[in-house]
Amino acid sequence: MAEPFIIETADLRKRYDGVEAVRGLNLQVPAGSIYGFLGRNGAGKTTTIKMLLGMVRPTSGRASVFGLAADAQETSVEIRRRTGFVSENKDLYDAMTVDEIVRFTASFYPGWRPDLQQRYLRAFELPLHQKVKQLSRGGRTKLALALALCRGARLLVLDEPTSGLDPSMIEEVLQALVSHVAGEEMTVFFSSHQIAEVEQIADHVAIIDRGHAVLSGELDTLRERFRRIQLVFDGDAPQMAFRAAGVVRVDRNGRVLTVLSSAGADAVLDEARALSPVSTDVAPVTLKEIFLETVAVED
Amino acid sequence: MLFRPNSSSGVPIYLQLMEQVKHAVETGALRPGEQLPGIRPLAEELVINPNTVAKAYRELEHEGVIELRHGAGAFVADTARAKKLTDKLRAAQAIVSAAIERLHARGVTDEEIRRLFEAELAGIAKPAKTGGDRG
Numbered sequence: 001m002a003e004p005f006i007i008e009t010a011d012l013r014k015r016y017d018g019v020e021a022v023r024g025l026n027l028q029v030p031a032g033s034i035y036g037f038l039g040r041n042g043a044g045k046t047t048t049i050k051m052l053l054g055m056v057r058p059t060s061g062r063a064s065v066f067g068l069a070a071d072a073q074e075t076s077v078e079i080r081r082r083t084g085f086v087s088e089n090k091d092l093y094d095a096m097t098v099d100e101i102v103r104f105t106a107s108f109y110p111g112w113r114p115d116l117q118q119r120y121l122r123a124f125e126l127p128l129h130q131k132v133k134q135l136s137r138g139g140r141t142k143l144a145l146a147l148a149l150c151r152g153a154r155l156l157v158l159d160e161p162t163s164g165l166d167p168s169m170i171e172e173v174l175q176a177l178v179s180h181v182a183g184e185e186m187t188v189f190f191s192s193h194q195i196a197e198v199e200q201i202a203d204h205v206a207i208i209d210r211g212h213a214v215l216s217g218e219l220d221t222l223r224e225r226f227r228r229i230q231l232v233f234d235g236d237a238p239q240m241a242f243r244a245a246g247v248v249r250v251d252r253n254g255r256v257l258t259v260l261s262s263a264g265a266d267a268v269l270d271e272a273r274a275l276s277p278v279s280t281d282v283a284p285v286t287l288k289e290i291f292l293e294t295v296a297v298e299d
Numbered sequence: 300m301l302f303r304p305n306s307s308s309g310v311p312i313y314l315q316l317m318e319q320v321k322h323a324v325e326t327g328a329l330r331p332g333e334q335l336p337g338i339r340p341l342a343e344e345l346v347i348n349p350n351t352v353a354k355a356y357r358e359l360e361h362e363g364v365i366e367l368r369h370g371a372g373a374f375v376a377d378t379a380r381a382k383k384l385t386d387k388l389r390a391a392q393a394i395v396s397a398a399i400e401r402l403h404a405r406g407v408t409d410e411e412i413r414r415l416f417e418a419e420l421a422g423i424a425k426p427a428k429t430g431g432d433r434g
Contacts, residue, residue: 034348175346182339182349200306203348220311220351282418284309 006031006155006187007052012061013211014047021047023211024061029189029204034181036202036219037191038291044211045191046088049159052189053080065155084148088159090140094133098126098143102150111152116180120146123176138169145173149180156180158190162197170194174201199287207294214294219287226285227265231257231277238275244268248293260285260293301328304345312347316355321364324375325388335365335373 007029014022022044029035039045050056051063054076066082068075093101102121106112121128124142127135135143141161148156156177162170178201181188192198198205199219206216215222225246231237237257242250246263257277261268265282272280285293301323304315323329335341338356342349356373359365366374402412 032350034350171346175343178346178349179339179343182342196307200346201348203350220313220354223309223311226309280418281414283414284417286307286309288307289309 004031005029007035007063007065007189009048009052009063010061012048012051012063013059014044014051014056015059020211022051022058025208025212027206027213027216029187031187032185033204034177034188034202035190036198036205037189037208038193038195038198038205039191039208040193040295043208045208046159048208049157049189049191053083053085053157082153082155084151084153084156086141086144086148086156086158086161088163090144092132092140092144092147094131096132097129098132098135099128101132101143102128102147105147106150109151113150113152116150116152117146120149120176124172137164138166141165142169142173145176149176152184154184154186156186156188156190158188160192161190162192162194170197177201195288195291205287207291209295215290222262222290223284223287225262225264226290227261227268228283228285228289229259229261229265229268229272230279230281230283231259231272231275232279233257233275233277240271240275242268242271244271302341302345304347306347312351313355313358316352317359317362317364320355320359321388324364325385325392329375331375331377333375335375337372 005028007027009025009027012022012025012027013020025044025048027048037045037048047056051058052065052070054070054073058071063070065079068079070076070079093104096104098121102117106117120126124139124146126139126143126146132140132143141164145158145161148158161177162173165173174197177188177190180186190202202219204217205219205222206213208214233255235255237252237255239252240250240257242259244261244263244267246261247268248260248262250260251258257272259268259272269280269282302316302319304312304319306312308315320329320335324331329335335356336344338349338352342352345352356365356367360367360373363376366376368374399412407415
């Protein structure tokens with residue numbers, strides 16, 4: 001592998017008219033991963049993607065894709081040439097038919113894959129002779145995705161690829177992505193505000209909130225590390241400042257002390273033992289809970 | 300489909316998949332020498348990340364449950380190890396099921412039992428589980 005990280009940003013910032021849309025974003029997207037870029041609407045996802053592809057200039061900081069600087073004219077052209085991109089609005093030429101836009105797009109890319117073209121046009125049941133503007137929202141998304149997949153790109157950048165789709169179409173799109181990644185040497189970076197789809201297909205995740213990553217890493221590692229520990233006491237739960245690393249929050253409620261840890265339960269349990277709780281429960285934490293906790297912490 | 304991991308449960312998907320494969324071997328749904336689905340077809344079928352399936356298969360190979368034959372795919376291990384695993388798990392299952400029966404008799408619910416197990420497992424100091432240098 002040429003570079004361990006296909007996408008890398010360091011202290012990336014973008015200010016629009018005094019508003020900081022992205023403020024100090026650090027990302028490392030490993031080659032071969034399906035990377036979920038998770039955040040609420042307005043968290044800075046689209047601005048970040050535009051900076052990665054050289055469509056918006058960072059105010060400061062560094063971003064590179066394939067090891068190439070994203071903010072320099074020549075290298076950003078090269079980045080866009082090597083990347084399959086689906087924008088949030090699924091921008092397409094409305095006046096063309098499906099068939100025309102496929103042939104038009106293919107003419108720009110020497111690495112175009114006729115085999116994939118055949119596969120995705122059929123799998124997505126795209127009507128070849130229909131005008132693009134007559135496609136349903138789902139049809140439009142699937143066409144945009146097919147055009148990005150057929151380019152034989154090593155990197156796919158997808159901005160909210162499933163927004164506005166019904167559940168069965170979402171499943172179809174996710175399945176196409178999973179199947180595509182399994183067959184090709186490639187990396188997928190996709191933004192989403194849908195936790196369910198991120199946890200279904202991503203192996204790496206970054207949670208972005210107000211322009212910076214509040215949490216990032218391998219999804220399975222996060223799932224293994226986050227634990228909710230519930231301690232019940234005979235009388236009122238004691239005031240306890242845990243020294244254990246990774247304690248995200250502690251809630252005291254009557255006889256119950258609930259500790260959320262991002263570093264497993266062991267250290268917290270070791271400390272808790274001295275308090276002699278009458279009962280101890282440890283439960284795994286879902287990505288949804290992790291998301292809500294880490295995003296809410298700053299409120 | 301034999302396997303059905305739940306992606307929103309909070310338990311890593313590869314661990315769920317490993318458990319489900321082991322369970323299938325244990326119950327005889329998968330027999331020694333039988334082939335498991337390929338990484339790609341299984342990822343497509345379950346709509347999960349192929350890297351996750353690959354990780355589960357690698358870990359299962361380390362544990363001696365399956366064999367990865369280059370180019371041919373994944374097979375349930377034909378060796379004594381698989382049988383030993385089955386025997387070990389059968390014996391363990393008997394202990395667990397006896398314990399659960401006793402707990403049920405005391406009115407402890409399934410959910411409570413699950414949490415107690417999790418708490419006990421988390422509370423016991425175990426050797427660090429990293430890489431695959433076991434076995």
